[in-house]
Amino acid sequence: MENKEEILDLVIIGAAAAGSAAAIYASRRNLNFVVVTKDIGGEVALSGDVNNWPGIIDITGYELAQNFYKHIQSYNVKIEEGYSVTAIKQEKNYHTVTAKNFLEEEKQYKAKAVIIASGIHPKNLNLPGETELRGRGVTYCTVCDGPLFKNKITATIGAGNAALESALMMAEIAKKVYLITKYPNTQETLGGFPKAETILVNKVKKLKNVEIIYNANTKEILGKTNLENIKYLDQSTNEEKQIALDGLMVHIGMTPNSNFVTCGTKNSLGEIEVDIKCQTTCKGIFAAGDVTNIPYKQIVISAGQGVTAVLSAIEYINKWEE
Numbered sequence: 001m002e003n004k005e006e007i008l009d010l011v012i013i014g015a016a017a018a019g020s021a022a023a024i025y026a027s028r029r030n031l032n033f034v035v036v037t038k039d040i041g042g043e044v045a046l047s048g049d050v051n052n053w054p055g056i057i058d059i060t061g062y063e064l065a066q067n068f069y070k071h072i073q074s075y076n077v078k079i080e081e082g083y084s085v086t087a088i089k090q091e092k093n094y095h096t097v098t099a100k101n102f103l104e105e106e107k108q109y110k111a112k113a114v115i116i117a118s119g120i121h122p123k124n125l126n127l128p129g130e131t132e133l134r135g136r137g138v139t140y141c142t143v144c145d146g147p148l149f150k151n152k153i154t155a156t157i158g159a160g161n162a163a164l165e166s167a168l169m170m171a172e173i174a175k176k177v178y179l180i181t182k183y184p185n186t187q188e189t190l191g192g193f194p195k196a197e198t199i200l201v202n203k204v205k206k207l208k209n210v211e212i213i214y215n216a217n218t219k220e221i222l223g224k225t226n227l228e229n230i231k232y233l234d235q236s237t238n239e240e241k242q243i244a245l246d247g248l249m250v251h252i253g254m255t256p257n258s259n260f261v262t263c264g265t266k267n268s269l270g271e272i273e274v275d276i277k278c279q280t281t282c283k284g285i286f287a288a289g290d291v292t293n294i295p296y297k298q299i300v301i302s303a304g305q306g307v308t309a310v311l312s313a314i315e316y317i318n319k320w321e322e
Contacts, residue, residue, distance in 0.1 A: 007094055008034060008110065011033065014033070014117035019117075033110055035095065049234070080297065084100060091110075095113075112317050115313055120255060122253075123206065127221055137247050155178035156170065159182065160253070167210055168200070170310065174209070179212045180232065213243075216235070256270045264287070267293050
């Protein structure tokens with residue numbers, strides 16, 4: 001175990017949009033800090049084409065993540081890549097951040113302030129073919145990747161607001177949209193969408209190019225190099241069926257990467273609660289991006305939050321006393 005007796009100004013956890021933006025601003029303010037991250041880019045790097053990052057009309061998620069990395073590196077920022085944070089412990093008026101790599105090698109950092117920008121990860125269907133076809137027709141972000149399927153055939157899987165919003169968006173883009181829910185179309189399930197708002201359900205059901213498939217248990221995602229079909233079980237007839245598709249949007253929920261956070265308030269979803277300055281309820285700890293309770297999980301919003309968090313942290317550090 002490596003012990004860092006030096007007390008840093010700041011530890012930034014994560015190197016996607018929020019963490020990268022925070023690192024750039026922290027470097028420009030000449031803070032003594034380190035970025036600790038499992039990987040560079042997080043979910044951004046796993047996206048397909050990104051067409052909504054201001055100033056760049058078209059770029060892949062991987063390329064954008066690499067641009068983040070190059071920008072950070074231009075400031076000679078110290079990055080501990082390949083390390084996942086396992087704990088943050090408050091001691092006196094500083095924090096000790098513990099991280100491990102895949103070999104279980106441990107490092108610790110002491111810092112006056114911490115910014116948690118560890119992001120989220122989508123809940124997977126855990127089906128055959130899902131991992132292989134991710135980014136090849138399978139996506140977990142309709143806002144990010146939906147426009148790639150203009151005039152094509154898509155399906156959205158899910159039964160909550162996110163799935164319905166996905167179908168509404170795709171109805172304006174795609175030629176044909178399937179909306180697949182595991183629930184039957186009954187009053188008890190609120191029309192097949194027990195987790196959604198009625199107004200959204202009603203809007204989707206009025207759309208002519210959206211076909212809702214109820215009582216469906218998706219079994220397999222099929223395709224050689226790109227998505228071609230999905231196989232599902234019709235639970236009302238116990239019959240297996242297939243749908244030919246160009247795009248599949250999976251919206252069954254997201255999980256914040258916040259298991260290691262014990263100091264600070266989290267909501268029922270595990271999101272870290274922050275105020276308008278990205279401060280948590282734990283003194284000296286700030287959070288930014290998708291791991292927080294801020295709505296609209298978008299790359300550009302996360303970057304803005306990263307800047308807010310580091311400017312707030314700087315205010316805190318300026319008043320810090322040993």
